[in-house]
Amino acid sequence: MKSLSILQKKIMEVFISAGFSQKKLLFSLAIGFAISATQPGIAAESLPIVPSDASHPGSRSYVANDILEKTVTCSGRKGTSIEPKGSFTDLPVIVYGHGQAMTIENDRATLQHLAKKGNLIIYPAYDTGFFDQNWQRMASDYVQQVDCVIQQNTSASRQKIIYSGYSKGAYVGSIAIGLAFSKGAQFKPSVGWFFSPAGVDTNALKSLPVDFSMNVVKAEEDKTVKPLIAEQIYSASQVSHKQLITLMSYRSTIPALTADHFWTLSKASAFGGAGESAFHYYGLWKWLGGAAEDLKNGARFNNDFAYGNKALEKGISGLSDQRLTP
Numbered sequence: 001m002k003s004l005s006i007l008q009k010k011i012m013e014v015f016i017s018a019g020f021s022q023k024k025l026l027f028s029l030a031i032g033f034a035i036s037a038t039q040p041g042i043a044a045e046s047l048p049i050v051p052s053d054a055s056h057p058g059s060r061s062y063v064a065n066d067i068l069e070k071t072v073t074c075s076g077r078k079g080t081s082i083e084p085k086g087s088f089t090d091l092p093v094i095v096y097g098h099g100q101a102m103t104i105e106n107d108r109a110t111l112q113h114l115a116k117k118g119n120l121i122i123y124p125a126y127d128t129g130f131f132d133q134n135w136q137r138m139a140s141d142y143v144q145q146v147d148c149v150i151q152q153n154t155s156a157s158r159q160k161i162i163y164s165g166y167s168k169g170a171y172v173g174s175i176a177i178g179l180a181f182s183k184g185a186q187f188k189p190s191v192g193w194f195f196s197p198a199g200v201d202t203n204a205l206k207s208l209p210v211d212f213s214m215n216v217v218k219a220e221e222d223k224t225v226k227p228l229i230a231e232q233i234y235s236a237s238q239v240s241h242k243q244l245i246t247l248m249s250y251r252s253t254i255p256a257l258t259a260d261h262f263w264t265l266s267k268a269s270a271f272g273g274a275g276e277s278a279f280h281y282y283g284l285w286k287w288l289g290g291a292a293e294d295l296k297n298g299a300r301f302n303n304d305f306a307y308g309n310k311a312l313e314k315g316i317s318g319l320s321d322q323r324l325t326p
Contacts, residue, residue, distance in 0.1 A: 047253040048278045048315025057289025057305050058281035062116035064088075074148030077141060080104055080123040081149050082115040083156075091120040092160040092292040095146050095189070097169025097176075098123065100198065101130050102269060107166075109266035109276050113285055119292045120156045122149050126172055135201065139175035140183075146176075147186045160295035163189040164288060166264045167225065170197035174233055177212075178204030190300075191215070191291055194233065195264050195284065198225050202236040213301055214242040215287070220249055224261035234324070241301050245311070246322040247283060253316065282315045 054061035064084030072079050083091060094114055098107060104123055111121045124145040126138045146163075150156045163180070165173035173194060178201070180188045191213045208214065214237035218230035234244040250257040257277055264284050265273035290306030297303075304310040312320040 044252055044254050045316050047250055047255055047257055048282060050281050051315070056281075056286065057117065057293060058285045060113075063118040064116050067112055067115045072145070072149050072152065074145045075141070077125045077145060079125045079145045079149065080111075081153065082111050082121040082123070083153070084115055084118055088118065088155045090157045090160070091118060091155050092162065092295045093120045093122060093146070093150060093156050093187075094162045094288055094292055095122045095124060095142070095164060095173070096288075097126060097142060097165025097173040099167035099169055099264070101271065102166075102265070106265045106267050106269050106273070110264070110280065110284060113280075114288055114292070117289050117292070118296070119289075120149075120153060122146055127168070135172060135175055135199070136179075138172045139179050139204070142172055142176040143179050143183070143185050146180075150187045157295075158187055159190070160292075161187055161189040162191045162193060162288065162291055162295070164193040164195070165197075166195045167198045167261065170194035171199035171201075171229075175201045175204040178207040181209060182207040191295065193217070193288055193291060194230075196222055196225060196261055197229050197233055200229050200232045200236070202232060205233065205236045206238075208237055208239050210238070210240050211300075212237070212239045212241070213291075214239050215245070215291070215306075216243075217245045217247055217283075217287070219247045219259040219261060219263050221259050222261045241307075242326065243307070243311075244324040245287075247279065248314065248319065248321050250278060250314070250316070250319070252319075278315055282313060283321075287311065 051059045053059055064086050066085040067082050068085045069082045072081050111123060115121050124142050126142045163173050163177050174197060177189060177192050193215045195217045196219055216230045216234045218227045230244060234242060247259045249259040260272060262272035263279045266276045266280060268275045286305050290303040294303035294306055301307045312323055314320055
């Protein structure tokens, strides 16, 4: 293998600090060298880093440099809320349901990033453990904790609410949306963002109002859950605004980055994940941050980063995510 240039060594240092293994990086570099050798006219691009544009929801341009994290006990369950430190009112609320066997540490960088952008984050404790499969009760706990946290928090908006989640949390969150409307939650969401959902309850989705926004993301190379699940959530949501996004892999970059089931994790788990990456800057953080900014500005579904052309941009030329809309 060719010796690494100074620039390539710097790139490796950045991604190793973000959680990539040196072995995986060297393998990706070797693939890049092979591509360059066989196709001299094609230069492999570096994996995109944090956007510098302050208006980009994935950038590190924040309204607050510090956050306030609280443990909130509701109906005997201990959830977490995170908000920007300072004097704020009417903060958009982003509820984020964790994945199977994941803890807040696997999502902490994401939650803190979104809070520093000027949002109240609720991380509900909806399940009782790894083997909990009482989906209706979990969804009910999700809704109850949202109502409880907002009721206790004077900084939180009462209308600008996003329900979201990843994997198991996406399944539970999508049921929770139905319960919020069918069972009369005090504070109802107007937007849903669900990432690599692990299940679907089409009956729960029948309760959605027509002006709800349903957004579902499936990963191109997810081998853990069936892509059909995301497609069923999209199809069963009879709403005026919806989109189904397919997250594409960074195959030709150095290092390469695979859009597998664990792409949302900002800290790798024992099951998988690469840690904080371009999937956050140009995916998860961009979409949730853009959707929250949209609500903050009083414009429904107008934010380009969440709903327009920029929603599909991945930070490098010639590559974009895919989208299905009605």
